[in-house]
Amino acid sequence: MSTTTAPAPAPTRQRPEATLSAPQGVWLVAEREIGGKLRSRSFLISTAILLLLALAGVLWMGFQAGSAGTTQIAATSDVAAELPDADGLEVTPIADRSEAEALVSDGTVEAALLADPASPTGVLIIAEQEAPDALVSLLSVAPTIELLDPEADDEGPMRYILGIIFGVVFMGAAITFGSPITMSVIEEKQTRVIEILISAIPARVLLAGKVLGNAILAIGQILLLITVAVIGLVVTGQTDVLQGLGTPIVWFAVFFLFGFLLLAAMFAAAGSLVSRQEDSGPTLTPVMWLTMIPYFLVLFLGENPVAMAIMSYVPFSAPVAMPIRLFFGDAMWWEPLVSLAIMLATCLVVIALGAKIYENSLLRMGARVKLSEALKG
Incomplete structure (x- = not known):
């Protein structure tokens, strides 16, 4: 009685498990x-x-900075020459009081300046209802101030x-x-x-x-x-x-x-x-x-x-x-x-x-x- 042996099964290839490296996982x-x-x-x-x-916000701050302090005024040539240097003033030249009142009345300027010897500053401000605060502060007489730390x-x-x-x-x-x-x-x-x-x-x-x-x-x-x-x-x-x-x-x-x-x-x-x-x-x-x-x-x-x-x-x-x-x-x-x-x-x-x-x-x-x-x- 002969016996037969079954052939050994062929070895199977095991697929390596895919693993992630630490950088790949991160x-x-x-x-x-x-x-x-x-x-x-x-x-x-x-x-x-x-x-x-x-x-x-940035645009608003920029536009505010550009327009803040700009005051439209009118002034005769002699008064305009005596005005202190200020970036916030835009001066329109005028000849006399009647022209100044006309520009103020129609809203072209916020105020007009005329020479007035009786005024302590030598200047008369003509405005519709209220003089601009920036202009009044600019023309006001103030004492000399010295700052030790101006910034x-x-x-x-x-x-x-x-x-x-x-x-x-x-x-x-x-x-x-x-x-x-x-x-x-x-x-x-x-x-x-x-x-x-x-x-x-x-x-x-x-x-x-x-x-x-x-x-x-x-x-x-x-x-x-x-x-x-x-x-x-x-x-x-x-x-x-x-x-x-x-x-x-x-x-x-x-x-x-x-x-x-x-x-x-x-x-x-x-x-x-x-x-x-x-x-x-x-x-x-x-x-x-x-x-x-x-x-x-x-x-x-x-x-x-x-x-x-x-x-x-x-x-x-x-x-x-x-x-x-x-x-x-x-x-x-x-x-x-x-x-x-x-x-x-x-x-x-x-x-x-x-x-x-x-x-x-x-x-x-x-x-x-x-x-x-x-x-x-």
Whole structure:
């Protein structure tokens, strides 16, 4: 009885599993974040409204600056020759009083000036109902004034305006692109999607992709705002303002980038500590305060040189305080470099801590994870 042996099965080739490298995974998640935002109609509409408001604000300030203080007056040749030099006056020559009254009556000029020996200033103002305040102030007799710091009075309002501009842009962009990171993390935990994502890519790669995607969107929006502001300043002829703001705006963009990365890691870590959006308040509030406090400090302490110098080295307030100090020449050339180095070091530490909290808390469902437990792992 013969036995036959079955032929051995041919070896099968195993297809290698496709794996993503860390950079590929980061960019894949970043593309997902960017694509989701760009497909959102509310995000596109809000961005367009923001750009229009910025352009309208710059144009309005330019037109106001161009028209503010311009007073249409008429004056005889002898009075016009004695008028002090002033950019805010546009003088129409007249011959006599009858011509002056005619121009004032029909609204061609706001007031007319005639020689009057009986007046203390030697000039008579003819107006319809009320003499222009700017003209009265110009012709008033005032004592001689000597200022020890003539530029100090002009800096106060400008410091306040710059504080509002830089502060609102930084705070608004950080909240607009940072808080959705928190909500996205919570939603992924709540729907258990995070378990599928973690099975494909590491938690740190997922965190890096979320931060990178939102950082690209935030920087893109900042660049659009800068472009719109530059166009508005050029159109309205405010080139002197543009030249003064050039260097501070560049430094603001650099500080904003690293400041946003710092805050974005904190927003993501805050979201990983909870499993429901209703529980996000206690974890999200500290990050929101760190985002808003620098704005209010710069507004309230903007004229205090010591406070501004300190805030320009604190990572959370440096993106607002340092550009303002650079605009007014209060900072030495090396100060922004030192401040940026401090911010980079802080950014690395906070991102490392945020990544640890994110990684240790991401798969923990139910009650809110305590910060100490998340740090221990």
